[in-house]
Amino acid sequence: MSDTARHDHFESLEQQGDAARLGLWVFLASEVLLFGALFVLYAALRVQHESAFRESLEHATKTLGSINTAVLLVSSAFVAMAVHVLRAGRVKVAAALTSVTVILGLAFLAIKITEYVIHGGEGIGPAGTGHFFVEHRDRGFVPFWTLYYTMTGLHALHVFVGTSVLAFMVGGMVFGAIRESTVYRLECGAAYWHLVDLFWIFLWPLFYLA
Amino acid sequence: MSAVVPALPEREEHVPEASFLGVDRSVRSWLLTTDHKRIGLLFFFAISLFVFLGGVFAMLIRIEHLTAGPGIMTAMTYNRLFSLHGVTMVWLFMIPSIPTAFGNFVIPIMLGAKDVAFPKLNLLSFYIFLVGAIVVLVSMFLGGIDTGWTFYAPYSTHSNTAVFWATLGVFIVGWSTIVTGVNFITTTHNLRAKGISWMRMPLFVWTIYGTSVIQVLATPVLAIALVLTALDHAFDWGVFDRERGGDPLLFQHIFWFYSHPAVYIMILPAMGVVSEVVSTFSHRNPFSYKAIAYSTFGIAFVGFLTWGHHMFVAGLSTFDAGAFGILSMLVAVFSAIKTFNWTWTLKRGAVSVKTPLLFVFAFLFLFVFGGMTGVAVATTSLDVHWHDTYFVVAHFHFIMVGGTLTGFLAALHYWFPKVTGRMYPERLGAISAVLVFTGFFVTFFPQFLLGNAGMPRRYFDYLPRYHSLHVVSTVGSWALAAGLVFPVVYLTWALFWGPRAPDNPWGSRSFEWRTPSPPPKHNFHTQLDVSIGPYDYDKPLAGFTTGRSATREGEIE
Numbered sequence: 033m034s035d036t037a038r039h040d041h042f043e044s045l046e047q048q049g050d051a052a053r054l055g056l057w058v059f060l061a062s063e064v065l066l067f068g069a070l071f072v073l074y075a076a077l078r079v080q081h082e083s084a085f086r087e088s089l090e091h092a093t094k095t096l097g098s099i100n101t102a103v104l105l106v107s108s109a110f111v112a113m114a115v116h117v118l119r120a121g122r123v124k125v126a127a128a129l130t131s132v133t134v135i136l137g138l139a140f141l142a143i144k145i146t147e148y149v150i151h152g153g154e155g156i157g158p159a160g161t162g163h164f165f166v167e168h169r170d171r172g173f174v175p176f177w178t179l180y181y182t183m184t185g186l187h188a189l190h191v192f193v194g195t196s197v198l199a200f201m202v203g204g205m206v207f208g209a210i211r212e213s214t215v216y217r218l219e220c221g222a223a224y225w226h227l228v229d230l231f232w233i234f235l236w237p238l239f240y241l242a
Numbered sequence: 243m244s245a246v247v248p249a250l251p252e253r254e255e256h257v258p259e260a261s262f263l264g265v266d267r268s269v270r271s272w273l274l275t276t277d278h279k280r281i282g283l284l285f286f287f288a289i290s291l292f293v294f295l296g297g298v299f300a301m302l303i304r305i306e307h308l309t310a311g312p313g314i315m316t317a318m319t320y321n322r323l324f325s326l327h328g329v330t331m332v333w334l335f336m337i338p339s340i341p342t343a344f345g346n347f348v349i350p351i352m353l354g355a356k357d358v359a360f361p362k363l364n365l366l367s368f369y370i371f372l373v374g375a376i377v378v379l380v381s382m383f384l385g386g387i388d389t390g391w392t393f394y395a396p397y398s399t400h401s402n403t404a405v406f407w408a409t410l411g412v413f414i415v416g417w418s419t420i421v422t423g424v425n426f427i428t429t430t431h432n433l434r435a436k437g438i439s440w441m442r443m444p445l446f447v448w449t450i451y452g453t454s455v456i457q458v459l460a461t462p463v464l465a466i467a468l469v470l471t472a473l474d475h476a477f478d479w480g481v482f483d484r485e486r487g488g489d490p491l492l493f494q495h496i497f498w499f500y501s502h503p504a505v506y507i508m509i510l511p512a513m514g515v516v517s518e519v520v521s522t523f524s525h526r527n528p529f530s531y532k533a534i535a536y537s538t539f540g541i542a543f544v545g546f547l548t549w550g551h552h553m554f555v556a557g558l559s560t561f562d563a564g565a566f567g568i569l570s571m572l573v574a575v576f577s578a579i580k581t582f583n584w585t586w587t588l589k590r591g592a593v594s595v596k597t598p599l600l601f602v603f604a605f606l607f608l609f610v611f612g613g614m615t616g617v618a619v620a621t622t623s624l625d626v627h628w629h630d631t632y633f634v635v636a637h638f639h640f641i642m643v644g645g646t647l648t649g650f651l652a653a654l655h656y657w658f659p660k661v662t663g664r665m666y667p668e669r670l671g672a673i674s675a676v677l678v679f680t681g682f683f684v685t686f687f688p689q690f691l692l693g694n695a696g697m698p699r700r701y702f703d704y705l706p707r708y709h710s711l712h713v714v715s716t717v718g719s720w721a722l723a724a725g726l727v728f729p730v731v732y733l734t735w736a737l738f739w740g741p742r743a744p745d746n747p748w749g750s751r752s753f754e755w756r757t758p759s760p761p762p763k764h765n766f767h768t769q770l771d772v773s774i775g776p777y778d779y780d781k782p783l784a785g786f787t788t789g790r791s792a793t794r795e796g797e798i799e
Binding site: 039040041042047050051054055058059061062063065066068069070072073076077080081084158159160171172173174175178179182 | 361480
């Protein structure tokens with residue numbers, strides 16, 4: 033691509049790409065600490081309410097949550113492929129592959145919302161609201177579900193942001209802003225998406241498996 | 243200071259390019275600028291406004307303490323004032339102060355770059371900061387907050403003041419902090435001019451880099467603490483509430499996991515300024531460049547492992563408390579490495595005592611004094627006695643306010659000629675430095691004595707035996723205030739009518755002095771020649787002058 037993608041204060045497009053990649057990775061480190069704080073809270077509260085947390089794991093949406101894991105992993109694979117083919121200059125294929133990731137991201141959100149609706153129907157809300165907590169008196173149920181809504185909610189927000197970013201990138205590939213020479217843009221979007229994926233890899237066992 | 247400025251020889255090889263101040267004077271060009279220098283100035287003005295506001299709160303608190311019992315306000319107003327004083331000073335002044343104002347201005351120049359890596363994000367970070375600050379200020383009008391700046395649960399979650407808005411505001415400001423950090427880290431890695439290796443960077447860059455690492459890694463943890471507090475306050479979220487199976491101690495853990503490293507976000511940039519000023523005015527390279535650079539990372543790293551020292555009386559086990567105590571003392575080791583380096587550099591150098599250096603002297607005294615009391619409060623047995631008293635208040639004011647404020651003022655005077663192209667009046671600067679130091683000492687030293695005698699912090703009322711020390715402290719605050727208002731007056735004067743500054747009025751070797759004052763929009767007219775390092779005082783100055791500083795030493799006498 034022509035030099036127009038290069039901003040004035042960079043000497044080359046390579047340098048600009050390196051800066052974008054590094055900046056993104058530093059930001060990802062920040063994101064890790066964001067979720068890290070919540071994982072610490074989960075660990076500390078789980079130690080205090082061992083049995084209630086174990087019992088809570090036997091909830092109604094285990095299957096849906098596990099399907100969602102597959103959805104995210106597959107979506108990540110597609111965007112990874114998109115980066116590879118874009119490096120080879122096949123812009124249209126890359127756009128198509130990224131679109132699949134976007135669709136799968138939306139599917140994840142749809143399934144997640146379905147889960148929230150199911151839990152709501154069972155009388156399980158955040159902050160100990162709902163009749164479930166009248167029937168289950170142990171105080172440990174409240175933090176489990178509050179953390180469930182907080183952590184998966186924050187994650188869903190990240191999925192939404194990631195999906196929007198990738199949708200934007202599909203537009204970029206269609207209209208020419210993202211090409212072989214500016215593949216770093218898609219790489220950044222993909223790296224963010226992989227991290228969002230990775231968070232779920234930790235949330236899934238904590239709230240669905242063990 | 244007779245400010246005989248040499249006649250400025252015309253630059254021959256270039257038609258003089260307009261400075262960054264002169265390229266476009268419209269308001270729009272300022273508000274939408276992506277020039278790091280202008281963004282630095284936008285931050286500077288915003289931050290100065292907030293330090294003024296926080297200062298007014300502090301003055302009112304001190305006036306209230308002139309007498310025991312109700313004076314000029316009710317107990318509730320008092321609670322709101324000290325809370326807002328803390329929130330404003332910590333998040334709207336000290337955290338952003340030196341990095342966003344001076345870091346933004348000089349870091350790219352020190353690296354020989356045209357701008358920071360992400361100029362648009364840089365502008366965005368300013369507006370995020372502004373929005374966050376406005377939300378914090380809005381909380382003032384929605385009932386204020388009475389929790390103190392620490393927002394401890396469970397009190398904060400049950401307080402019927404505007405905790406939601408204040409925490410939301412600080413949360414938003416946090417985004418600005420993270421974006422700034424990402425920008426500086428990337429800029430340092432990516433935009434160093436050819437020839438500027440890591441070990442050739444000016445030391446100020448090292449400290450801003452270290453600060454940025456802390457900002458990026460610690461701030462998100464605060465974000466979680468604040469979001470959960472806001473949710474708890476608004477919707478009874480309950481993560482920090484015993485009755486709902488939560489745990490209030492967890493708030494303290496994650497709050498201090500951020501807020502202790504935050505102290506180093508405040509002090510490290512000031513240390514960077516000190517390193518620059520000490521070298522420049524001793525006309526001498528730092529005694530050990532590497533020791534100063536690496537100890538920055540010692541502080542940044544160990545700073546993450548000390549948060550428990552805020553919780554000695556919160557039921558930590560003896561072992562944990564001891565471990566946190568020892569780790570906290572390690573910070574003093576790294577700080578001492580820096581301090582000895584600075585003093586030894588001064589001793590070996592030929593010192594010219596100018597205002598920035600006077601502020602650095604104040605820094606050194608306050609920092610060492612505050613640091614030593616820091617080792618004292620890190621000792622668990624002593625801390626039990628001093629916890630939540632004025633002793634702690636005095637300690638952290640000495641070290642973080644004394645450090646940051648004097649560093650900020652040193653930076654302001656040191657880089658004023660570079661930023662504005664004008665010289666400030668030296669004698670008035672010296673008066674201000676003396677006023678600030680004396681005022682600061684008289685305000686806060688009595689608070690050590692008050693705390694040791696048992697005066698608890700955040701109390702509206704006090705016993706008669708504390709009266710005289712409170713009066714001394716209040717009187718000191720007036721001198722401090724005068725010392726802070728004074729520069730506003732003479733610097734404003736100097737901005738318009740001060741004598742023209744040469745490019746390198748201090749005879750510094752650092753890179754930012756190798757470009758015109760004020761710098762052109764893209765920082766350098768020609769490729770920065772870095773064959774002479776930023777501290778190569780044994781090499782002749784003539785090698786790199788930009789053609790305008792013509793005196794023998796390159797210094798105005």
